[in-house]
Amino acid sequence: SQTIHQWPATLVQPVGSPLSLECTVEGTSNPNLYWYRQAAGRGLQLLFYSVGIGQISSEVPQNLSASRPQDRQFILSSKKLLLSDSGFYLCAWSVYGTTDTQYFGPGTRLTVL
Amino acid sequence: AQSVTQLDSHVSVSEGTPVLLRCNYSSSYSPSLFWYVQHPNKGLQLLLKYTSAATLVKGINGFEAEFKKSETSFHLTKPSAHMSDAAEYFCVVSDRPAGGGADGLTFGKGTHLIIQP
Numbered sequence: 001s002q003t004i005h006q007w008p009a010t011l012v013q014p015v016g017s018p019l020s021l022e023c024t025v026e027g028t029s030n031p032n033l034y035w036y037r038q039a040a041g042r043g044l045q046l047l048f049y050s051v052g053i054g055q056i057s058s059e060v061p062q063n064l065s066a067s068r069p070q071d072r073q074f075i076l077s078s079k080k081l082l083l084s085d086s087g088f089y090l091c092a093w094s095v096y097g098t099t100d101t102q103y104f105g106p107g108t109r110l111t112v113l
Numbered sequence: 114a115q116s117v118t119q120l121d122s123h124v125s126v127s128e129g130t131p132v133l134l135r136c137n138y139s140s141s142y143s144p145s146l147f148w149y150v151q152h153p154n155k156g157l158q159l160l161l162k163y164t165s166a167a168t169l170v171k172g173i174n175g176f177e178a179e180f181k182k183s184e185t186s187f188h189l190t191k192p193s194a195h196m197s198d199a200a201e202y203f204c205v206v207s208d209r210p211a212g213g214g215a216d217g218l219t220f221g222k223g224t225h226l227i228i229q230p
Contacts, residue, residue, distance in 0.1 A: 006156075043222040044157075044203070090156055100145055100164070100207055102218065104156035 002027035006091050006105040013112055019064075019078040021108050023091030026072065031093040033074040034102060035066055038088040050074060051096070086112045115140040117206045119221035127229045132191040134224045136204035139185060145207040146187045148178055151223075152200045160202075163187065174198070199228045 003026045013019060025031055035047040046059045048066035056066050063082050067075045074091060088109055092102040120135040138144060145164045149157040161172025168180040174197075178189045187204060204221040 044220045046218075088154070092157075101147065101159060101162055103159065104149075106156045107154065109154060 002093070002103065004091060004093055004103060004105040006089075006108050008108060009106065010109045011111070013081050013110065015083055015112055016080050019076070019081050019085070019110070021076040021089055021091075021110075023074040023076075023105055024072055025093045028072070028093065028095070030071060030096045032096055033068065034092040034094075035074065035076050036090040036092065038090060038107075040087070044090070048076070081112045083112050086110055115144065115206050115219050117204050117219050117221040119202075119204050119224045121224050122222070123225045123227065125227040125229060126194050128196055129193050132189070132194045132198065132226065134189040134202050134204075134226065136187045136189065136221060137185055138187060138204070138206045140206055146178075146180060147205040147207070148172065148176070148187075148189050149203045149205060150200050151203065157203065160189070194226075194228050196228050196230065199226055201225050 005024050007022055033050045036044045037047055038044050047064060048056055048058055050056050050068045053068050053071055056068060063085060064076060064078050076089060088107050090107045091105040094100060094102045117136060117138045124134060126132055143165055147162050148160040150160050151157045160176050161170045161178055163170045163180045169177060171177045176189055176191050178187055180187050189202060201223045203223050206219050
């Protein structure tokens with residue numbers, strides 16, 4: 001069966017510091033991968049998605065970037081965090097070639113102080 | 114273009130009573146529809162999915178939803194609420210775009226379900 005992992009689970013970072021969040025998927029090959037942000041009291045915002053290694057599409061211009069160095073690894077990064085980057089970050093995957101059912105990871109709670 | 118509207122931001126029911134979470138959608142194509150549940154500080158868990166088969170879809174934890182094309186609705190129900198059902202619920206529509214991009218999913222803003230003892 002497929003599983004999706006995210007780490008760290010929680011993170012507290014000062015403004016201006018770098019960020020690296022990691023997501024890995026097991027039990028499937030060549031998945032579509034997604035990064036979402038969920039700010040307090042708001043719905044889900046799609047940040048990035050990837051249909052293959054090195055292929056990243058950005059949905060929203062922002063202070064963040066994403067990379068996919070391996071087939072089942074998706075990384076969310078920032079060089080300098082802003083207060084507005086605080087939120088709950090969710091990684092998800094779907095079967096390649098579809099945007100149907102997405103399966104979500106446990107999430108990372110990021111607080112920028 | 115597609116959209117999804119969750120009609121209630123908060124729903125409060127007593128334990129043991131029925132649950133109804135309302136969702137209306139619009140779509141240019143034959144949509145797939147989903148309900149996800151999110152417990153505090155957790156990821157989203159798929160409850161159920163409609164993909165043009167039976168209009169009444171049964172999901173996990175006793176939840177079900179009925180696709181009504183004439184009403185463009187996909188309401189989520191459960192006959193008897195349990196304390197563990199307290200969570201945020203998201204209705205999601207997929208427009209099945211021809212390409213492989215991720216812009217086929219549209220999330221509702223969520224309904225917070227409160228269970229009174």
